[in-house]
Amino acid sequence: MQNLKIYNTLTRQKEEFKSITPNHVGMYVCGPTVYNNVHLGNVRTFMTFDVLYRYLTHIGYKVRYVRNITDVGHLVGDGDEGEDKIGKMAKLEKLEPMEIVQRYTNDFHTVLEQFNFLPPSIEPTATGHLIEQIEAVKTLIEKGLAYESNGSVYFDINKYNEGGHEYGKLSGRILEDLLNETRELDGQAEKRNPLDFAIWKKASPEHIMQWQSPWGMGFPGWHLECTCMSTKYLGAQFDIHGGGMDLKFPHHECEIAQGVGITGKEPVKYWMHSNMLTVNGQKMSKSLGNSFLPAELFAGSHALLEQAYSPMTVRFFMLQSQYRSTLDFSNDALKAAQKGFRRLTNGLRIAKTLTFEPAEVATDEKKKQDIEKSIVAFYDAMNDDLNTAVAIAQLFNLLKYVNMIYMNQLQPAAIGEETFNELKDKFVLFIEGILGLKEEKAENSDAVLNGMLNLYREYKAAQQYDKVDEIRSYFKANGMSIKDMKHRIDWAWEE
Numbered sequence: 161m162q163n164l165k166i167y168n169t170l171t172r173q174k175e176e177f178k179s180i181t182p183n184h185v186g187m188y189v190c191g192p193t194v195y196n197n198v199h200l201g202n203v204r205t206f207m208t209f210d211v212l213y214r215y216l217t218h219i220g221y222k223v224r225y226v227r228n229i230t231d232v233g234h235l236v237g238d239g240d241e242g243e244d245k246i247g248k249m250a251k252l253e254k255l256e257p258m259e260i261v262q263r264y265t266n267d268f269h270t271v272l273e274q275f276n277f278l279p280p281s282i283e284p285t286a287t288g289h290l291i292e293q294i295e296a297v298k299t300l301i302e303k304g305l306a307y308e309s310n311g312s313v314y315f316d317i318n319k320y321n322e323g324g325h326e327y328g329k330l331s332g333r334i335l336e337d338l339l340n341e342t343r344e345l346d347g348q349a350e351k352r353n354p355l356d357f358a359i360w361k362k363a364s365p366e367h368i369m370q371w372q373s374p375w376g377m378g379f380p381g382w383h384l385e386c387t388c389m390s391t392k393y394l395g396a397q398f399d400i401h402g403g404g405m406d407l408k409f410p411h412h413e414c415e416i417a418q419g420v421g422i423t424g425k426e427p428v429k430y431w432m433h434s435n436m437l438t439v440n441g442q443k444m445s446k447s448l449g450n451s452f453l454p455a456e457l458f459a460g461s462h463a464l465l466e467q468a469y470s471p472m473t474v475r476f477f478m479l480q481s482q483y484r485s486t487l488d489f490s491n492d493a494l495k496a497a498q499k500g501f502r503r504l505t506n507g508l509r510i511a512k513t514l515t516f517e518p519a520e521v522a523t524d525e526k527k528k529q530d531i532e533k534s535i536v537a538f539y540d541a542m543n544d545d546l547n548t549a550v551a552i553a554q555l556f557n558l559l560k561y562v563n564m565i566y567m568n569q570l571q572p573a574a575i576g577e578e579t580f581n582e583l584k585d586k587f588v589l590f591i592e593g594i595l596g597l598k599e600e601k602a603e604n605s606d607a608v609l610n611g612m613l614n615l616y617r618e619y620k621a622a623q624q625y626d627k628v629d630e631i632r633s634y635f636k637a638n639g640m641s642i643k644d645m646k647h648r649i650d651w652a653w654e655e
């Protein structure tokens with residue numbers, strides 16, 4: 161096993177990763193609330209944990225990856241009052257809530273497939289775990305950590321803290337500040353302490369999604385599902401819990417309180433949170449009109465986008481930043497990423513065709529060592545809290561040697577068979593296996609490119625060199641060098 165270090169939000173430091181059970185990792189990631197199309201911020205979160213899942217597996221762990229679907233209980237405004245997000249959409253669209261759930265679960269899966277995410281080991285739903293949630297509420301009441309009030313059940317923060325626990329420790333929130341923030345909110349009359357949160361909510365007659373419980377008709381509180389589903393499939397204590405930064409409070413804070421309350425154990429060893437997206441330096445949000453959907457990005461149909469960007473370009477773009485730093489979307493940055501990604505996939509295609517040829521040449525120690533150093537540095541970067549930004553920089557150094565070999569500027573024999581094989585195998589593995597990038601099939605903009613390549617071939621065969629030059633400048637204008645184009649052409653030739 162590699163010496164992986166990850167930043168633990170709970171302890172606020174990078175820690176050496178040691179799984180609770182040797183060779184096994186339990187990882188839970190909060191999935192989407194399926195009431196609308198998945199947005200890019202969510203995609204970034206799931207991408208972070210897709211790469212972590214791939215990497216942990218690569219370094220030898222057997223990973224059980226649980227990512228849920230929230231299909232009930234998540235209320236508008238993320239608090240204890242207001243309509244259910246799914247129920248609201250169902251009313252608006254005059255559909256069954258489960259039609260909404262199905263539609264957006266399908267959309268979610270389609271988008272994740274476009275981005276080449278591996279499916280989780282288990283994808284449980286909140287409505288599929290109502291019995292577990294009702295049991296959890298009963299346990300918390302029995303333990304004196306929750307109380308019924310007017311048909312709803314609330315988690316008792318004072319009791320929890322009296323027991324020597326610290327609500328707010330994950331997000332670093334101070335209780336007094338929280339109290340000041342919540343004083344103004346409605347619907348606090350049922351609570352003993354304004355900070356208490358609902359684990360079961362009484363449903364009004366017009367509320368569509370409701371179930372029978374010992375406390376009357378109602379539905380589970382949003383935070384409870386994750387506690388129930390994570391511990392059901394991963395045990396009372398598991399290794400990694402992930403999600404977007406915006407889930408730290410109240411969602412994950414409440415999960416800790418519930419988990420500790422039910423089992424008496426700290427549920428999660430490492431908490432990991434991915435950072436937010438910005439657009440041209442501004443926070444991405446619907447109200448600012450600068451939030452776009454993955455589909456808009458792929459089609460280039462948003463007013464802020466100058467062109468379409470393929471799923472793999474976006475994936476590459478996102479991975480160029482480490483997950484804990486903010487990531488800024490701009491046309492310039494995306495265009496640069498597109499260029500970089502094309503160079504990388506050209507290299508990928510070439511690397512797969514390279515073969516070792518023995519030859520009587522002197523060993524080029526400097527290049528040989530640089531390649532070996534770069535491979536180690538890739539692992540070092542990944543081990544350093546999944547620093548994909550630095551890892552990708554190492555990939556480009558390896559790409560340089562792949563291209564040199566391809567262009568006959570470096571003989572494979574000069575770096576020795578072992579290093580040559582390492583270069584070839586690791587280069588492909590890093591790109592495809594660990595970063596989850598793949599060459600995209602010719603379609604959309606690639607279809608145009610292919611057409612241009614065929615024309616290029618015809619003009620060249622007909623010796624119409626002015627036309628050939630025209631096409632060359634077309635490629636140049638699209639950020640592709642002559643060298644890139646040559647690789648593309650070689651590829652098109654083979655097809």
Ligand SMILES: [Zn+2]
Nearest residue numbers: 190191386411
């Ligand atoms: Zn959750």
